[in-house]
Amino acid sequence: MRRLTTSLLAAVAALAAPVAAAQLPSPKTTDLGSGIHVIFGQGGNIGVSTGADGAFVIDDQYQQSAPANLAKVEALAGGKPKYLVNTHWHADHAGGNATFAKAGAMIFAHENVRKRLTGAVASLGLDGKPSPAAPAPAWPVITFVDGVDFHLNDETIRVFHVSAAHTDGDSMVWFVEPNILHMGDLFFNGIFPVIDLGSGGSVRGYLTVMKETYAKIDDKTVLIPGHGEIATKADLAKQIAMLEGAIAAVDKHVKRGDSLEKTLAARPLKPWEKYSWTFIPEKSFTTTLYNGLKK
């Protein structure tokens, strides 16, 4: 069962890459003001801060889409990326690291991101086998435990680690003065999230971090989700309500001692079926919640 779950989760990263390679429309961008832009494309949403001190980038999507994204960053910023932060290690967020590093970007991430990219800590992927290590140029050069602040482009950019949630190496990035928060994959706006139990993620931890984030932000905070459209605090509230309800619904079966098969057959997530999407259909998310709660 656990193997099935991890393989489904790993499929998010593994299967999406060829798709990205096949079709490369120029990525869409949104200007959030204060020199901050979001690049939407395949994979996770990219945040960019531009200004006199150089381009600062959050995540870089897939290896295959990296050249297009790099070109887009350069066009937005008028120069090469100087600093890059990975919100976590997944290939749809950090897959372009080597390309960006070769272009001169200094890569920052939580220490567990580096451990997973080097292979020092196994990340269970397809068939429960460890994912292969990334090439050395893709490894973050500067790692942290709790976080770092950047003082750039007339902004304070606060990178902070959160406890085990989507993976065990998640960070969020807060542009303090313009009040814009990139949540990494702690926010899949309007769709079921990936909770990567094979990379140290935690179902209850994920909900806890979402709630902590909700308590920290205000009604004016602009949220850049890891996946999905730009959001507000109200959108985050809906996502939290979904996750809280879904956890309670599945936990009932876990507590009762139901098997995974029986739980799936009961369709406890039916009330939230509109959150299903290509990589995380209802059945997959039910399985993740079941395995995560059973631990």
Next chain:
Amino acid sequence: MIRIILSSVSLLALTACVTPTAAHMAPDLIAQHPPEAVPVPPRPPTPPPAPNSQAFARTIDLGSGVQMLMGQGGNLGLSVGDDGVFLIDDQYVTNAEANLAKIEQLAKGKPKYLINTHWHFDHAGGNDVFGKAGATIFASDNVRKRLTGETPSTSRGAPAVPAPKNALPVVTFTTGVDFHLNGQTIRAIRAPLPAHTDGDTFIYFVEADILHTGDTYMKNLYPFVDTGSGGTQAGFITALTKILEVTGPKTRYIPGHGELATREDIEAALAMHKGARAAVEALVKAGKTLEETVASKPLAQWTPRFGKGGFINEDAYTTVIYQELKK
């Protein structure tokens, strides 16, 4: 467990000490010490020369691409390799250009990473020059706050703030960061409590087993507790305790000032700090005045090793400890 916790707490409480020293410490810092609160500022017998434009004079190759550079101001640490030039501290504004030129020659490239152990201008005075040359400057959050003036220093002779934009650290941290460069893990560790200042960091080259102490340690000298920049004597005890925790028997230590040191040197300094604090505390508890305390020479047993150089003599160190304990 409880006993262990209690004893380490009382250790913190009872035995704080500091070891400043500095044959080449900034004269302004010397002149400014101690801050207004301290009654009798001891004067250095022979003030060090004013900083000039000379580059560091000595290069000590420690292996693994790591070098210790000695000249005026604080000792520099340098890592050279395929991934770029990494530098610890940059001495004075007056000799920054010369240091930069000499480092470029040594390292065959400009410094890419620069980390400040603290904000003093005999360590971070060259930031503007190195920042303009392209180095990304790292430091603890309080270093930046001191350099911008957000947290004003009350030390007399403290440099004008705000420092120029290029002199300000671009990346700041609270507890530390790791660099993975030139085949090394380079671990910047924030001192657990304010010691020399409230923004001290020491830097450990893990595989090479070399630690740059910043000014939490100056070889065989009583410490300079810059109370005007938030420094505390208790912080020196926790800093050196932490340094001994993260390092091993064969570690080589680059002091903020002075020659390369060994574990025995650090242990001796820690013992001195603890002992000095306990000795002064006994007098405070006995109700002695500052004058009586200083006159009774409670640090006499450590002075042969720690009171023979620098600008903090035993009376000055006694005074700092006394005042901290009376707070």
